[in-house]
Amino acid sequence: MDDWTQTLGAVPLLLIAAGAIALILLLIIKFKVHAFITLVLVSLLTAFVAGIPTSAIAGEMVGGFGGTLGSVALLVALGAMLGRIVEYSGGARILAERFVEAFGEKRAPFALGIASLILGFPMFFDAGLIMMLPIIFAIARRVSKNNVLLFGIPAAAAFSVMHVFLPPHPGPVTAIEAFNANIGVVMLVGLIIVFPVWYVSGYLWGKFVAARHSLVVPALFGDIDEDQPSNPPKVSTVILLLLLPMVLIFLNTGLSTLGSMGTIDVTQTxxxxxxxxxNSPIALLITVIVATIVLGWRRGENGTALEKVIDSALGPIASVVLITGAGGMFGAVLRASGIGDALADTLSDLGMPVIVAAYLIAVILRLAQGSATVALVTAAGLVAPAVMAGDFSVLQVAAITLATAAGSVFAGHVNDSGFWLVGRLMGMDVKTTLKTWTIQQTIESLLAFALVLVVYGIGALL
Known part of the structure; x- marks a missing residue:
């Protein structure tokens, strides 16, 4: 692949990508072909049609699959184990009951979203969502077993907006470094925009879709026993357990950010x-071990019973892991075809305002190859020279940084592994995921861009 150059232009590559996406939707929605088989098959066909060397196709497909699974499989497996232990101990039920008592059934989705915003400050999107799922499902069952989206969408959207717009998450930190932006100003502007963006795209949108799509809470963590333990853990114990990975992950993201700023020497032992x-998988592993001790052994459960409980969590998530990995494979094939680079190069030559160009390039890259991180990093690299050469204020550069981040989250669909992760974890089929999550990501992107445009205008006046 190193000595291969794509000879097709932007238009043929765009048609190939559009045709591949249409074929995926047709096979899954119309002909009911399993999503895993469909994604592998279409990835193979796309690689052939795009002209990727035959000798490199298998390597690109396996690399994309393995690269996605490297993080997703560990997070989903450990998260499912944690969720099953919390569910089995009665901790999820007791926390859900206390949560609903404190906030009421009507305010519970809003309160759960706020809690997810707080937890999402240091935690990556996928790790945070996995960790919160047992609580989301338990509260949804407590209020209405057919309303998982009423609670799932606001919580997932909360983790998404925090991951996309705020340091110390890797996307905004990378854009900050590329544009030489002031991290404090980006943090301040990000904090200002995340709540209204979440409120509209997460909370209000979650209420809207929940009223139109009735989804039973999935049994992701195994079958729910009707006979809950007579000695459930204290609410404070469950809360502290859920805060443990947040604190550990904050050490990672916080220290890494301080290291990139030169504040501390991260090479020290x-x-x-x-x-x-x-690190997210390590933090979840530690939390699973602590949960096994605190919610298992210390409450009188023996090793064999706990082993069976933990093992029962892995079966239901096998399909989630494989389909998410296949989604990563499809995105990797599209990246290897060069479609994103060709479209970005074409768009960057149109001479539009820098902040608009940054947003649109990130949008095109996101739609073309799926990965939000790749879209953000590539768009930042393409636009950085124009930002450096322009006479922009500190506030304007922060706005450009966040505009690029907003573009990178636009309309996640079938070439995005996160699309499959959210859809399958919440028990949605492809059509429902497109109608709910893809539109949520679109609203999040457009609203955030509109807000940063206002900030950009204010920066021009100062």
Whole structure:
């Protein structure tokens, strides 16, 4: 692949990508072909049609599949184990009851979304969502077993907006470095926009779709026993357990950000150890071990019973993991075809305002190849020279940074592994995921861009 150059232009590559996406939707929605088989098959056909060397096709497909599974499989498996232990101990039920008592059934989705915003500050999107799922499902069952979207969409959207717009998450940090933006100003502007963006695209949109799509809470963590334990853990114990991975992950993201700013030396042993412990899979592993001890052994459960409980969590998530990996494979094939680079190069030559160009390039890259991180990093790299050469204020550069981030989250669909992760975890089929999650991501992107445009205008007046 290193010595291969794509000879097709932007228009043929765009048609190939559009045809591949249409074929995926046709096979899954119309002909009911399993999503995993469909994604693998269409990835193979797309690679052939796009002209990727035959000898490299298998490597690109396996690399894309494995690259996605490297993080997703660990997070989903450990998250499912944690969720099953919390569910089995009665902790999820007792926390859900206390939560609904404190906020009421009508305010519960809003309160759950606010809690997810707070947890999402240090936690990556997928890790945060996995960790919150047992609580989301338990509260949904407590209020209405057919209303999972009423609670799932606001919580997932909360983790999404925090991941996309606020340091110390890797996307905005990378854009900050590319544009030489002031991290404090980006943080301040990001904090201002995340609540209204979440309120509209997460809370209000969640209420809207829940009224139109009735979805039973999935049994992701195994069958729910009707006979809950007579000695459930304290609410405070469950809350502290859920806060543990947040604190550990904050060590990772916080120290990494301070290191990139030159505030601390992250090569020192103590920093390396804390960063390792705060890596998302390691943090969840530690939390699962602590949950096994606190919610299992200390409550009188024996090893064999706990082993069976943990093992029962893995079966239901096998399909989620494989389909998410196949979605990553399809995105990797599209990236290898060069479609994103060709479209971005074409768009960057149109001479539009820098903030608009940054947003649109990120949108095109996102739609073309699926990965929000790749879209953000590539768009930032293409626009950075224009930002450096322009006479922009500190506030304007922060707005450009966040505009690029907003573009990178636009309309996640079948070439985005996150699309499959959210859809399958919440028990949605492809059509429902498109109608709910894809539109949520679109609203999030457009509203955030509109808000940062206002900030950009204010920066021009100062």
């Amino acid at each position: 103590w920093a390396q150890v804390l960063i390792l412990l705060g």
